[in-house]
Amino acid sequence: MRELVALKCKQCGRVAYPARARCLTCRGREFETIEAQGLAKLLTFTESANLPLGIDERRRTLGIVEFENGVRAMGVLKVAHPQLGMKLKPSWQRVRAIDGEPVFGLTLDAA
Amino acid sequence: MRRVAIVGAGMVRFGKREGDSLMDMLTKASLSAMDDAGIGDGPVDALYVGNMAAGMLNHQTAIASALADTLNLLPAAADAIENGPASGGSALKNGVLAVASGYYDRVLVVGGEKMSSVIGPKATDMMATMAHPQAEYIYGATLPSLAGMFARLYMQKYGITPLQLAKVAIKNHNNATRNPYAHFRTAITLADILTGPQAPSNNPVVAEPLRRYDCCPVSDGAAAVVLCPAELAKSFGQPAVTVAGFGQATDTHTLQERDDPTELRAVRIASQKAFAMAQLAPSDVHVAELHDAFTILEIAESEQAGFFEMGEGAKALDEGVTEIGGRLPINPSGGLKARGHALGATGIAQVVELVWQLRGDAGERQVKGAEVGFSLNFGGMGNNVLAFVLRREA
Numbered sequence: 001m002r003e004l005v006a007l008k009c010k011q012c013g014r015v016a017y018p019a020r021a022r023c024l025t026c027r028g029r030e031f032e033t034i035e036a037q038g039l040a041k042l043l044t045f046t047e048s049a050n051l052p053l054g055i056d057e058r059r060r061t062l063g064i065v066e067f068e069n070g071v072r073a074m075g076v077l078k079v080a081h082p083q084l085g086m087k088l089k090p091s092w093q094r095v096r097a098i099d100g101e102p103v104f105g106l107t108l109d110a111a
Numbered sequence: 112m113r114r115v116a117i118v119g120a121g122m123v124r125f126g127k128r129e130g131d132s133l134m135d136m137l138t139k140a141s142l143s144a145m146d147d148a149g150i151g152d153g154p155v156d157a158l159y160v161g162n163m164a165a166g167m168l169n170h171q172t173a174i175a176s177a178l179a180d181t182l183n184l185l186p187a188a189a190d191a192i193e194n195g196p197a198s199g200g201s202a203l204k205n206g207v208l209a210v211a212s213g214y215y216d217r218v219l220v221v222g223g224e225k226m227s228s229v230i231g232p233k234a235t236d237m238m239a240t241m242a243h244p245q246a247e248y249i250y251g252a253t254l255p256s257l258a259g260m261f262a263r264l265y266m267q268k269y270g271i272t273p274l275q276l277a278k279v280a281i282k283n284h285n286n287a288t289r290n291p292y293a294h295f296r297t298a299i300t301l302a303d304i305l306t307g308p309q310a311p312s313n314n315p316v317v318a319e320p321l322r323r324y325d326c327c328p329v330s331d332g333a334a335a336v337v338l339c340p341a342e343l344a345k346s347f348g349q350p351a352v353t354v355a356g357f358g359q360a361t362d363t364h365t366l367q368e369r370d371d372p373t374e375l376r377a378v379r380i381a382s383q384k385a386f387a388m389a390q391l392a393p394s395d396v397h398v399a400e401l402h403d404a405f406t407i408l409e410i411a412e413s414e415q416a417g418f419f420e421m422g423e424g425a426k427a428l429d430e431g432v433t434e435i436g437g438r439l440p441i442n443p444s445g446g447l448k449a450r451g452h453a454l455g456a457t458g459i460a461q462v463v464e465l466v467w468q469l470r471g472d473a474g475e476r477q478v479k480g481a482e483v484g485f486s487l488n489f490g491g492m493g494n495n496v497l498a499f500v501l502r503r504e505a
Contacts, residue, residue: 016368018246024368044372046259048251048318052236055251062256064367072367074250084267095250103249 003092004106006071007031015070038068039087039111045077054097065090065108075106087111112211116344116351117501119148119337120466122459125451126294128331133162133169133225136333137178140456141221144335144463145182149348155337156215157188161202161222162455163195167237168229184219195241196404197490198222199458200359200497203336207354210338223333224454234329241491243365254404255326257366257492259318262407265373266320269422271410273320277305278428279406280324280448286435287445289475292460294330294451325406327446332453334460341504352469355391355483356500358384366492375415377496378487382416385485385498393417396500397481398468399439400461402489403446412487413441416498435476443468443476458488462499469503 006017011028017036022029045063061077065088076095079088088108095105121143123136131139137160145155160175171177175189194201199222206220226234235253242248242257265271280299287293300307304314304324314322337347344351360380366372386392393416401416403409410424418439419427427433433441444450444464447457465484467473484501 018243018365024363043367044260044264046256046263046318046321047316048253048256048259049315050235050253050255050317051232051251052239052253053232054236060251062250062252062260064260064372074247074252074365074367076250084263098249105249 001036001090001092004036004071004073004090005033006036008034017071017073034069034071036067036069036071036073036090040065040067040090040108042082042084042086042088043072044084045082063108073106075108078107078109113213114341115207115210115338115354116341117336117354117462117466118339118344118347118349118351119144119150120463121147122292122334122463123332124292125330125332125453125460127227131331133165133171133174133223134177134181136225136331137174137221137223138181140223140333140335141178141182141219144221144337145219147349148337150217150337153217155184155187155217155219157206157209157218158184159202159206159218159220160189160191161198161459162191162224163193163198164224164237164454169225178221194495195490196452196454197458197488197495197497198455199334199460200488201458203459203462203499204357204359204497206338207357210340216339216343218338219335220338220459221333221335222456222459224456225331226329226453227331246365253318254492255318255321258405258407259321260366261372261492262320262405265407265411268373269425271407271425273305275410275425275428276325276406277301279403279409280304282434283403283442283446283448286443286476287449290445290450293445293449294328295445295449299324321405321407327404327448327452330451330453332451332456332460334456334463336459336462336466350470351504352466352501353504354499355502356385356387356389357498358382358388359497360384362494364494375411375493377493378412378415378489381496381498382487385500386417389500389502391483391500396439396483396485398443398465398478399441399485400444400464401441401446401487402457403442403448404452404489406448408489409441409446412489416485416487435478440478443473443478458497461486461488462501465501469501
């Protein structure tokens with residue numbers, strides 16, 4: 001997906017998201033940009049009832065996923081009964097407001 | 112480096128302190144530690160203040176300068192240290208380094224936070240600002256939700272049950288009933304929070320699998336210590352407790368970038384550094400104050416700091432090892448869970464408790480014969496961690 005852009009180290013191939021100045025594995029500084037690709041596998045999640053200002057929901061399920069090309073990211077889960085390891089379909093939607101302005105991010109539906 | 116002694120310790124009771132401003136609490140804790148050290152009208156060379164959010168919550172910045180003036184420590188050097196929930200530990204480390212270097216002889220370190228002035232979603236939002244702005248914060252990630260995601264993986268990997276999480280909360284609440292400085296001084300039972308008919312309403316989900324009683328409260332509070340070189344400690348009135356070792360380590364900002372998200376690498380490294388400097392081992396420790404912002408963290412930290420094998424922390428809890436009277440009492444103060452968590456104060460409050468324990472001044476919660484103590488102050492979701500080993504000198 002073109003909205004979720006990660007970095008891939010040109011020296012060792014490690015994928016980084018969010019962006020960083022030096023590679024977590026080899027400290028290399030040269031990266032190519034890659035887009036998160038394919039379906040996302042659910043690594044962990046929580047249903048949170050403790051949400052900050054700017055989110056008009058009583059509960060929200062957040063998860064960490066890994067895409068097929070190794071990009072890992074957090075997103076908002078739209079599935080009723082999440083299971084570790086399940087495959088999810090990514091999209092890019094409004095996730096909250098900050099200072100009244102809409103902010104878009106990763107959302108995940110059942111594949 | 113010179114050896115550093117703690118010759119004064121003081122704090123204010125944690126909780127909702129209506130009528131006390133942040134500066135009021137910092138002042139009271141500082142004077143309490145200075146009086147404990149018997150400094151009187153004598154000089155203080157430098158002041159370090161740990162605080163996370165005065166600028167956001169209390170509309171006040173440059174608090175170290177303001178406190179130096181209020182206390183009339185003038186013209187002492189003064190610095191404020193912001194390092195999230197590890198601000199107190201960071202302030203203490205800077206004070207210890209300043210004395211160890213030989214540059215200053217009398218240093219006051221104080222930490223404090225006034226959080227009750229902001230409540231609900233606004234306070235939640237403030238604390239969430241320590242999450243990554245693009246990769247976590249925009250989704251509504253909070254510290255409880257990050258801890259919830261960590262807990263799910265940790266509990267699955269090591270077979271930890273909700274009953275064991277509840278036992279951490281029950282133990283720490285019970286300890287806090289004996290601590291006059293604790294936010295909560297009420298004992299809780301398994302029926303109250305897990306098995307009884309009222310448990311679901313008493314103990315609702317915050318970020319599952321974590322429930323209300325798995326999470327620390329939002330507290331107001333302040334705590335302070337006075338430091339000097341060990342060779343000058345005898346000139347003060349109190350039995351000397353030295354900072355035998357300290358360590359600090361960082362880890363990735365986001366949980367998702369860790370190769371093994373259940374590993375608290377910064378806890379392991381900071382603890383190892385502290386023990387190496389002290390030339391002591393985890394088995395030498397008689398009492399520990401760990402950063403139980405969430406019950407799962409007390410168990411995980413007790414393993415990753417080296418007190419128990421991985422996966423054995425919950426078993427030690429089941430066997431009573433970590434209770435007062437057990438082989439390694441953890442959080443006799445009540446911990447963050449019940450003594451309370453006043454962000455910038457917490458790392459110093461942990462050390463104040465250890466000083467009292469090592470002096471034999473901890474009253475009803477005294478760990479008998481304690482001579483070596485350990486504290487762990489944990490910032491963010493483990494991305495900046497400080498460990499201290501304290502020892503009572505003969």
